[in-house]
Every structure is written in C-alpha cells, then in structure tokens.
Amino acid sequence: MNKAMLMLAATAVLWGGMAQADMVADQLDRYYAEGGKVFSAAAGEAMWTREFPDPDGGPARSCSTCHTTDLKQSGTHARTGKTIEPMAPSVNPERLTDAKKIEKWFLRNCKWTLGRECTPQEKGDFLVYIKLR
Amino acid sequence: MNTTATRGRVGRVRVWDLPLRLFHWLFAAAFATAWLTRDDRLLHVHVFAGYLLAGLVLFRLVWGLVGSRHSRFRDFACGPRAALGYLRNLLAGDAPRMLGHNPAGSWAIFGLLALGFGLGLSGLLTLGGEEGHGPLAGWIGFAAGERAYQVHEFLAWTMLALVAVHLIGVAVESLLHRENLAAAMLHGRKRRQGDAADVAVLRPVALAIAMAVAGGAWASFGGYLTATPEQPYLPFAGPVLPDDPAWREECGGCHLAYHPSLLPARSWERLLAGQESHFGEDLMLESEAVEALLGFLTANGAETLPTEAAWKILRSVPVGEAPLRISATPYWKAKHGGIDAAVFERAPVNSPANCGACHKDADAGTFEDAAMGIPEPAGGSTD
Numbered sequence: 083m084n085k086a087m088l089m090l091a092a093t094a095v096l097w098g099g100m101a102q103a104d105m106v107a108d109q110l111d112r113y114y115a116e117g118g119k120v121f122s123a124a125a126g127e128a129m130w131t132r133e134f135p136d137p138d139g140g141p142a143r144s145c146s147t148c149h150t151t152d153l154k155q156s157g158t159h160a161r162t163g164k165t166i167e168p169m170a171p172s173v174n175p176e177r178l179t180d181a182k183k184i185e186k187w188f189l190r191n192c193k194w195t196l197g198r199e200c201t202p203q204e205k206g207d208f209l210v211y212i213k214l215r
Numbered sequence: 216m217n218t219t220a221t222r223g224r225v226g227r228v229r230v231w232d233l234p235l236r237l238f239h240w241l242f243a244a245a246f247a248t249a250w251l252t253r254d255d256r257l258l259h260v261h262v263f264a265g266y267l268l269a270g271l272v273l274f275r276l277v278w279g280l281v282g283s284r285h286s287r288f289r290d291f292a293c294g295p296r297a298a299l300g301y302l303r304n305l306l307a308g309d310a311p312r313m314l315g316h317n318p319a320g321s322w323a324i325f326g327l328l329a330l331g332f333g334l335g336l337s338g339l340l341t342l343g344g345e346e347g348h349g350p351l352a353g354w355i356g357f358a359a360g361e362r363a364y365q366v367h368e369f370l371a372w373t374m375l376a377l378v379a380v381h382l383i384g385v386a387v388e389s390l391l392h393r394e395n396l397a398a399a400m401l402h403g404r405k406r407r408q409g410d411a412a413d414v415a416v417l418r419p420v421a422l423a424i425a426m427a428v429a430g431g432a433w434a435s436f437g438g439y440l441t442a443t444p445e446q447p448y449l450p451f452a453g454p455v456l457p458d459d460p461a462w463r464e465e466c467g468g469c470h471l472a473y474h475p476s477l478l479p480a481r482s483w484e485r486l487l488a489g490q491e492s493h494f495g496e497d498l499m500l501e502s503e504a505v506e507a508l509l510g511f512l513t514a515n516g517a518e519t520l521p522t523e524a525a526w527k528i529l530r531s532v533p534v535g536e537a538p539l540r541i542s543a544t545p546y547w548k549a550k551h552g553g554i555d556a557a558v559f560e561r562a563p564v565n566s567p568a569n570c571g572a573c574h575k576d577a578d579a580g581t582f583e584d585a586a587m588g589i590p591e592p593a594g595g596s597t598d
Binding site: 138158159161162163164186189190193194 | 469470471494495496497498499562563564565566568569571572
C-alpha cells in the first residue's frame, strides 16, 4: 500500500515537471503550424526590450516596462502600480502551465504594447525566452 | 499636635489623594489625546482615549463615594445658588479660600464628568453605527450612527469650552488666593488651613488604575509588536466580504480586484457592457465569463452596504450616474482631496488606482479606518 502511494507520488511530481515542458512544446507546435519558423530565445529577448509608441502620445513602452528585464524579479504595472509576479518559471512555477492563460495575456498585452497581435513567430520566440529563465 | 501624622513640609497639608490626582491628569490627557486624533488614520488611538475617558468617569463616580475626604462628592457638591454666589464673590475678588473644590468649581467638575460620559456613550454609538465596531456594533445602522456622530461632535466642542472655563477658573483662583492650584493637583498639598489633617495617599488604588490603563493600552496597541509587512496589524478588522475566484483571477490581473461593494451595481453593468474599451484595453472576455462576473458583481454591489466605505460611496453617487472609476465618486474625491497630487504620481503609489499602496486591507475590500498610511517615496523607476 505504501509502496504504491510512493510510486504514485513520484509519478505525479515528475508528471508535473514534465507537464510544463509538454505544454510549452504543444504551444510551439501550434505556432509552427500557424507559420512560425525556428524559435530563438535571443530573438525573444530582443523583442522583449523593443519599445513601441503609445497611440495616445504617452511614453513609449515595451514588455520590460512592466515585467522588467530580469524575469526573476517582480514587475510593476505601468498604469495601475500593481505588483506583477516574476515571469521566470524557475522562480514562479505557475508560469507557462496554462495554455489558455498564455494565449489570453499574449492577446491583451501584445495589443496594448505593440498595438497589434503578436505573430506566431514572435509568440514562439517569447515562449522560448521565458522558459529558459 | 499632630507631628507624626503630618509628613512633608511644615504649613502644608495633603488634600488630594493619589488616585484622584492620577484620575485628574489621565482625564486631561485622554481628552487632549482624543481631540488630537480626529483623523481617520488615528481612529484606534482616538477610541482608546475615549474608552479611557469613559472608564475614568466611572471610576470618579465610585471614588466620589468612597475616596478620601476632599475626593468625596459630599465635600463639594452644592446647589446652583451656592455656586452662583461663589462666582459673584470671585468676580468681586472676595471669594473665601477652601481646601477642597469650591462651589463654582464643583459645578464645572460635574459638568465635565457628565459631558465625558455623554461623549463616551455617543462615541460608542458612532463606533457601532458608522464603523461597525465595538460593543454596540449591529445595534444601529449607518444613518443612526451618523446622527450619533453629530451629537458626539457637539458634545466635544461643549466640553472643550468647559475645559477652557475650568482653566480660566483655576488661574483666577490661583491668583486670588496666591497659590498654585495646578501644582497642588500634582503633588496633592496645599497651604494649611484650620486644623486639617493629611488625607491618605492610597497608593494601591492608584497602582490599580495605572495597571488597568496599561492593560488597555496593551490590548489596543500590542498587535503592533508582532506585525509584519505581510501581516500588518489592523486595529479594526472589517467583516469578511463575499469573494469569487473567477473575479479575483480576471479582475485582479492588472490591478487590485476592486471589491464590488465599492460601486453601485449599475456601474458594474456599464463597465462590462463596454469591455472592449476597458480603460484603453479590449478585455475580450467570453460571454459566459462576462455573465458569471456580472452575476457576482451586481449581487454584491454597494447597495448591499457591507461597509462604511460602501455606504458613503453609494450615498455620494447621484442616482442617475454609473461611474466607472471609484476615484471619480464624490466621496473618494472628498476623502483623498487633501493628499498632495505628487503622492499619486510617484512610487510606490504611482496611480490613484493603486489602493493597496496606502490601504493595508485593500485586498479584503473593507477599507477600515486606522488601516491606512501614505508610504515613503520609493526610489528608482519601474524598469
């Protein structure tokens, strides 16, 4: 009885760790299918700090404006001042575990920051960049 | 000859026992403290001072019956004619000197005690009705609590006036009879008159009073000793408000999840009806999600009146309006108008939308008094 529970627990832990990797892999597969090519963390990082103009004439903004350039640190929402938990999965294990959440925030944040939706290539680059932090 | 019974200076006699003197100065301190802590942020200090004042009144009523000679009411209580007569003589510069309280002073004393009692009672009613705290919480509603507050304010000003009269009276008496009455109330002794004997010091009772006050202070403020930034000490813990995980998740992603009780239901309806332009963003919520959120928000809007904040915000919003911003409501503006605009522009506040920077219970949605403070300016930028 005990041995079975131990096996079950070990499997669950490993599965959880793999689940994140699996989930990201699934997302990347989707982006491939939607037209992405080779995904690169370096491209993701470069895009992360690229500034885009504010259509209302305010200060330009980039992903790092709110999330900072160090993904292991907490960020601050540029408008509301709210603390944003670190993006790096190494520090915040909840990151990159929910596909719906990833898509939701890509949609909202790319629209607000870039002024348009991110392309599958850009999303893939971002995912690989964040995953490695 | 009573040399053994007379300690201290020759020619002086102890008139006021220690409990009475302690009572007097604690009463003065409590009243002064209450006056100086009318700000919302200091409500816990104000309430402590109020409990102290009321407790002291109760003590004095008992002490007036069982205290030493000049502490007892029968030593100085008198009718209005005696008081007015004494006052006339005083103004003519011809009042007789007395060891204990004089007839005019006696009336001031009873007046101050009565007002202190009235303030304590109206204070408790305000605390219960307006704030929802204290022993009378739940007895009366917000509107009645506000009435009690108006009575409380009136009594406070009246007592302040009587305190002024008392101070003037003490000064005039001191000059007329060439003695320092305030000092006498400190060390208890006055110039001997007749064959009066010392009253007892009665230290144990004074010690009991001091310990009771210390105990009360510990109960009120001891929480600060174990507080941490994550678990701050909230002198007034508000009610547990309705919560919803989907609401926390969706509405708490970019900003504080503003509790629905902070705006009327019609505001939430209007907000979600315009979700494609939510302060410059398209929320793109699916219709089931919107329905679920709307259900929670409208069921728990300000109309449910769970807190003082809900009641006052709702009352300040004209019936035909559905503001989308809490900070656009007249009540919010009135409460925050006195704060320098720079506070809202710099870190760590950064925005009027960032309630949690100053309000320690913003997450809970209760916004209690004595649970807020403007933080120190933080250095550095956000990236």
